[in-house]
Amino acid sequence: QVRLVESGGGLVQPGGSLRLSCATSIRTVGGVFTGWFRQAPGKEREFVAAIRWSGGDTFYARSAAGRFTIARDVAKSTQYLHMNRLTPEDTAIYYCAAGTSWDTLTTKDAYDSWGQGTQVTVSS
Secondary structure, eight states: OEEEEEEOOOOEEETTEEEEEEEEEOOOOOOOEEEEEEEEEEOOOOEEEEEETTTTOOOEEEETTTTTEEEEEEETTTTEEEEOOOOOOGGGGEEEEOOOOOOOOSGGGEEEEEOOOOEEEEEO
């Protein structure tokens, strides 16, 4: 399994931006992909974005496309989520995850390693 530690959450005003980081224990990139999920109070955990570490292919949930950017720094073994134009609906705990099945990357079952999450609150 992969060790994952998120950071960068906090309180931000509507319309603002935030960058989340996920430090990983990934050392070889072949076949590796990671993603971000989020869970708002009383709701199911939902997919946000994913990235292949070899080649950098990305995929976004509809709610994230055009506002969020997922990236990875292979040298630092770190994944990022750049979030822009945040709204109160983006308030959630954001989780970093490492996956095993790119074909089903939008589902929780495609991931076998999870971080503990970082809280993002969008409020004025």
